[in-house]
Amino acid sequence: MEFDLIHRYFKTPFGGLAQANPDTVLFGIGDDCATLRLAPDFHLFTSTDTLVEGVHFFSDDPPRVTGWKALASNLSDLAASGASPLGFTLNLSLPEIDENWLAGFSAGLLDIATRFNCPLVGGDTTSAGSNPLKTLSITVFGQAPASHLGFNRAHAKIGEEVWLSGTPGLARLGLLLEYQRRGRLEQLCKGNELPQVQALLAAMPAQLRQIAVSQLGMPVPRIELGLQLRGLASACLDLSDGLSGDLAHISSASEVSAILFQSSLESMWRKLWPEIDQQANAAGLLKILLEQTLAGGDDFELCWTAHPNRHDAIQSLKAGLHCVGVIEPGSGIWLQSQGASRERVSSCSFNHFAEIQN
Template sequence: MASLEFDLIDRYFKEPFGPLLASHATRVPLGIGDDCAMLNPDPGHTLFVSTDTLVSGVHFYPDVAPQDLGWKALAVNLSDLAASGAEPLGFTLALSLPALDPAWLHHFSDGLLRIAQTHRCPLVGGDTTKTNLPGGLSITVTVFGQAPALHSGFPRSSAVEGHRLWAQGLPGLARIGLLLEADQRGLYDTVAMQPDSAVWTALKAGMPQAVRLRACQQLNCPQPQIQLGLQLRNLAAACLDTSDGLSGDVAHIAQASQVAVLIKESALLDAWHRAFPEWIGQLNLNERQWLLDCALTGGDDYGLCFTAAPTADVALRQLSGPHALFELGMVTAGQGVWLQSQGDASLNPVPLVKRSYTHF
């Protein structure tokens, strides 16, 4: 059995990742094959570490394309490095499999290698095990990154009154992708956070193919914003990636910094309108509200959301083109997350009670 396990590691991971690891020999003197990997951050740099686990039936459907799953397994960890302003050094992979499937492993490894090469992040070690647990497949990735020692890492406790709140990407897009994927499998009711399925049915009927494709791509193959994270050094204060949903993620900043954070509905809707003007322009009030709920509570987008002082506005707007940055709200005195409704002439925000996904 041991020889079969080592053959699996060699064939699907050690050999295909070998050239990438060899190109990082200075930073990774020891990689796959020894009891421990050895990482060597650049002089004057500190180490950043993040771990995420993906479980079949919770984070992905059992029939998801293995190439996409390989990509996403590393992408969600690289996104954490991006939210810390760190560059990748390498990663480990712990894979629990219900059975050996050479074709599945080949495609999974291929997707994993593609994103590893894209972000120059070699596989430096890990483990493979057999599992008899319900649902079977479990994937745990630990990623290692580095940043100059003077870089603070954008801690969530760094937001202060007067900061602007910025977001990147299109919050809620992956939620649309999840609902589309669930609908195809007859599982819409198991993932829908909004109770009114009639609105979803109408939205889906008029949804352009471009929106469908981009939403599913966002869900299955998110793009970690490593370069943006590096560019935000000396600009952002508190930062995180939108993994569980915008409202809940922003609440982490508010709680850690002991401040209130105001989100503007109009900013979210404007972001969607810029991306898909014809589609958004024809939605009725109920459909727009449903979309806004998705943007506030839907997870798996893996965009960056951060606070920054007003003095950074000019520099951030210069970055906004390629990264789709937009000003989402502001940080004020108080506590919690507040929502400024688009049609509220009184400009009185209300507490945002809707929260994002939680496991328990």
Template structure:
């Protein structure tokens, strides 16, 4: 006999809360927000075949489902408190559930946040789509008024990004080719090994996000790719932006593969700007904060790169002005570039 709904919840998704007053098991969970703080709430869903390959390692899938939500909390400068997990499962596999909940709860422990509830249902599987859907709603807290919103960018501010961009997109492109039966070159296989964790196991920039309170004027996390995501800041802040493509932070494996394949540099920029799944932070800050940011980058151990600046709005819609000395031919393509969009 397999496990039924309540045995699954009891065995894999119930653990004593670290900080909530009441966790899994009642009609609602109960938790407290520190006095003088606001509660930050965010929700992101992952769908098999759309956000991940259904046969991906369950441990990394559990990790990523929570990581993408903690990344949204980080992007507000919020500290994680807890989250709910809603699962539509095509079938019950105890080995899969053990791995999935292991990856999920490991990351939760790392950020001192509790799984406080959720919902477990049976989904409908089909041949091309195994029906697995994972939704997490995460709760955090931030000192009242200190959240870093999308609407605070001011003309003249610098635009910064954390870490490197395009690694996950490069890994995905290589994985798709491998899965379609192509044999990857040695250089490609090496790049895939190096970059795959960036796709499957992203680390949310929680400490960086909190450290940027009072420093950054606006912020968001990069889930769809900078070319699309930065427009949300421009929309909210009523400005345009100039991006210096030559300054984009690219990882060594991505750069090396680009060199090895003798591709024009703008091919790597396309991954970095349109590929998505980076889960790095993009923020704006006044020029006067440059020294503070250099020190803060060392303190939290995350590289920060200045990639552009906020400029006066020219037209009706937000506009990105791409700049490059190194690859002017790339600029021809960039005006068309956007981020990942589910219905475009």
């Protein structure tokens, strides 16, 4: 039965994909181990994540979206290390064999795996026992030349600039829209936040709503950018827990402080929402957008530091890269407003256990 499931939903398309990489995938699904060949003088990079139904994805999410996002979040870790994908393994713990879900899930997984040339090379499916919810784990493998050892989060240096790809916070807007659609918005907002968030969502242009929902459900891992940043970036990570929480990992490991410029973050949002300044309460809306950037997670955009003499080289890599801050002596994350006053940003990355215990 387990073999049947793999053959039916995962082996046929991905077997073809693995066969499209005969120089890398020497043996894929079906033996005790998968056997992968790295390029000569390349190192192995690996990352793993678990997603639990109801915690990391909605039970009624389109399974295609769940499949896409499961691999996207792992590929994003490779991107943050400047590694290129080799393949991945999948573990599925299922309360029942739900053919509709498996068909959609495998289609979403196939889609992103094909797009990033990252074949499924092994895994298992098992009964969830008395667990009523699906649990899935993905482990991804990548490689980079031995001369590139990743972008260690302890490598940020004083005087370096802080950069972002995309517009972190968008996924949080997508989440707010999804909760609003389900009539559960108040679950995400503390009492006095709710009217402000409702005003923001009401003001958002239709196209921006679409972008936000897509950023939440089908984020695009920044693999190509990660490869381009080799030799340019010092510290780098992907934003899964929100800018303030993730950047705090860099500032803590590097024993420095990170100063974020409010004006730069507002410019970032204005590029995506140029009409915002015509809104009655533009300053208030921008403030809430900034809060989503600082505290919202799941964007899977990259955040990195780089010497200022790399500024032009980075800016020319592609559109949508934003220099938003600087590394200074000290500790913690600080938001600097136009008036030059600084406010310490509390780290508020997402804590699954805290959420459960509340």
